[in-house]
Amino acid sequence: MIRAVIFDVGETLTRDDRYWAAWADWLDTPRHTVSALVGAVVARGQDNAAALDLIRPGIDVAAEYAARETAGRGEQLEEVDLYDDVRPALTALRQLGVRVVIAGNQTARAGELLRALDLPADVVATSGEWGVAKPSEEFFQRAVDAGRAAPGETLYVGDHPANDTLPAAAAGLCTAHLRRGPWGLLWAEDPNVVATATWRIDSLAELAALVRP
Structure with a gap:
């Protein structure tokens, strides 16, 4: 039971539509590109966040989250x-x-x-x-x-x-x-x-x- x-x-x-769209806009990358890269890392069996590293190698995701919040472009739900x-x-x-x-x-x-x-x-x-x-x-x-x-x-x-x-x-x-x-x-x-x-x-x-x- x-x-x-x-x-x-x-x-x-x-x-996750708006979540990835927000990352695309923050990284100044076309939304279609981000969606395609998310699909690519999923197919590889990697975590979704690996897509961000493909766009900006070595990205500090936690630091970027904090920067987005400071800029008034933080998480929305x-x-x-x-x-x-x-x-x-x-x-x-x-x-x-x-x-x-x-x-x-x-x-x-x-x-x-x-x-x-x-x-x-x-x-x-x-x-x-x-x-x-x-x-x-x-x-x-x-x-x-x-x-x-x-x-x-x-x-x-x-x-x-x-x-x-x-x-x-x-x-x-x-x-x-x-x-x-x-x-x-x-x-x-x-x-x-x-x-x-x-x-x-x-x-x-x-x-x-x-x-x-």
Whole structure:
């Protein structure tokens, strides 16, 4: 029985369109170029942030984040950035008595912006706030603690196999691989993903039926 569901953020709950567009504008690079480079690093199995290093080799991402904030061009996260199935899916899970946790690899500022959206979730936290990031085992332990359920009664939902479903499964959690976003679509049929994921879904709207007692 699933008692807690933990959600990744980027391309699980939120669209990354404006996120990458903002980086393109900040680095004075055409948005199409940035999108293409993100696709290239995804195909290589690299983290998305590797695209920034291709544009500006040796870039200090943390320093650039700080510079963007100082310039008034920092992170933004608004209702328009949420996928349409997010609020209904999270609401349905809470109505079932499932504890809902949002925990992804984002900055502390992103955590503030997520909480400002007042999503139907019991806990909203980010790697920047916890000081530990996916795919580390410690991150998933923190997430399980936030869910207040045993690992086998906890479901982690995400699009990124290397950061989400594979390490979550290794930590003893149930997993749902979401087929959306570059990672979710490109790696959907990877044998490790197919063999490891408890469920493979196309929409968060499927979750309530899957975890219903």
